[in-house]
Amino acid sequence: MTATIRIKLSIMMFLEFFIWGAWFVTLGTYLLHNLKASGTQVGVAFLTQSIGAIVAPFIIGLIADRFFSAQKILGVLHLAGALLLWRAASSPDFSSFYPNILTYMILYMPTLALVNSIAFRQMKDPQKEFAPIRVLGTLGWIIAGLTIGWLNWEQTDSLRATFTMAAAASALLGVFSFTLPATPPVKSGQSSSLGDLLGLDAIGLLRNRSYLIFFLASIAICIPLAFYYGFTNPFLNEVGMKGAAGVQSLGQVSELLFMLAIPLFFSKLGVKKMLAIGMAAWVVRYVFFAYGNGLGNYWMLIAGIVLHGVCYDFFFVTGQIYTDNLAGERFKSSAQGFITLATYGVGMLIGTLLSGRVFDNYQLAGGAHDWRMIWLIPAGIAVVVLLVFLLLFRERNTQTATAEPAAYDPIPSSLAQAS
Structure with a gap:
């Protein structure tokens, strides 16, 4: 370049x-x-x-x-x-x-x-x-x-x-x-099925029991994630944090720093521990939000925001690496598209609908909210997901070549790169 x-x-x-x-x-x-x-x-x-x-x-x-x-x-x-x-x-x-x-x-x-x-x-x-x-x-x-x-x-x-x-x-x-720079189409004249576009040619990965557990955990953990996206800023403003949007950018700083450290952690801890730490961080973050406030426990709010790097990188980035390792060369792109569709599509869809209802149910007189309960609910969901994952997931280092069906070609690599 x-x-x-x-x-x-x-x-x-x-x-x-x-x-x-x-x-x-x-x-x-x-x-x-x-x-x-x-x-x-x-x-x-x-x-x-x-x-x-x-x-x-x-x-x-x-x-x-x-x-x-x-x-x-x-x-x-x-x-x-x-x-x-x-x-x-x-x-x-x-x-x-x-x-x-x-x-x-x-x-x-x-x-x-x-x-x-x-x-x-x-x-x-x-x-x-x-x-x-x-x-x-x-x-x-x-x-x-x-x-x-x-x-x-x-x-x-x-x-x-x-x-x-x-x-x-x-x-x-x-x-x-x-x-x-000019970036012309790479598949001009080629045809695609619905499975190509959605990454469904990677669905055979679910034959691997441990990957199935990871896949379901990925969808489930996106339910509490939706609470963070939708209601963290209203929460911080309601409890009196000044310049909340600016303070929230600490989460992206944390994400950046932990992203750089992922290779080291990955080699030391392995897949299961990395994924478990990421899910546990969701629990800790929401507990901090539940008991934090703009007075004596202000540090809990800051800590909950900074935990974003652990929450995101340890689970989602590690999950992308895990998926890439299992997919095999033919289905790397479609596998990433498949997991992205499941998490940001299905998981976030469920989470956004649930979080809105929970927020409305815990509105108090005068427009205030029972934020402790609002945050303890996603914390509880994350605990359940973590426990099920720890009990059922078995880490395997070998690729699952038998999980590669031959019905489709991979989805466009440009989509997979977005995840």
Whole structure:
């Protein structure tokens, strides 16, 4: 890669995740305070991420990998996304807000695969070249949160501006995308079945009993994950944390640091211990949230946020490595698409619907909430998932070649890279 291409790809990654972080972290607070939405409606709004994750394979598999260059599709999607975010910012109520954000997430989620596809196609050695570029995405998310906290938008009831800021960044990335390196379709003229697009050719991995346990645990652990995505920011603001969105960016800093340490931990601990530590971190995080507050136990709130790196990296990143090792060479891409569809599709779908109902059930007089119970419920779910996993999972180091069915070709590699 030339220095010019490296800079362009870094800017692309920065803007891609700045856009998402600019509005997604504070979405729950905005809906509850500005649009007077219910907890169930907040859950339905976050459900758009799962819907987008389910639809993304079709957009990537049917369009990006077969007909048009990835950078051009990226530009069109972000320009359309800018308009939708602008419309969402001007929506007076939830009923008019929701169609805009639903359509936006259906268009945005495929761009996560597209930016990775564009980057990988320019690299000779992705294992060395990708991380320094991808880290700009995490930095973009962090900068978005710090900007919201620095401008004090949460305390001044100005969160509508987060959508305007995201719309401007989306328009900028949309235009900038057309200057990115050419990334022509890789499967022009090839046909695909539904199984190709959804990664169902990797379903044979479930014949491995331990992988089946991991697969079900991955879906189940995404249920408490949905509580974090949907209601952490409203919780932190309600208990009096200043600049909550900025403080939440500590979670991304933690994620980045633990990501760098994953190879060391993996070699020392192995798959089962890594996955178990990740699930246990979910339990500890929610217990900290349940008993933390803006006074004497403020440290619990900070610790719960910082645990994000352990929660995400030890379970999800380790799980991706575990899946990759078991899949075999033919089905590496489709296996990653399969697990992503299950977690961010099925697991998050269940979790967002449940978290909204729990939030509504524990609303107190005067608009306050029984946050202790709201957080102890996902903590309890995580405990059950952890115990079942520890009892039933057996670590195996060998690949499961017999689990590779031959009915389909792998799904587009660009989608798999998004996970």
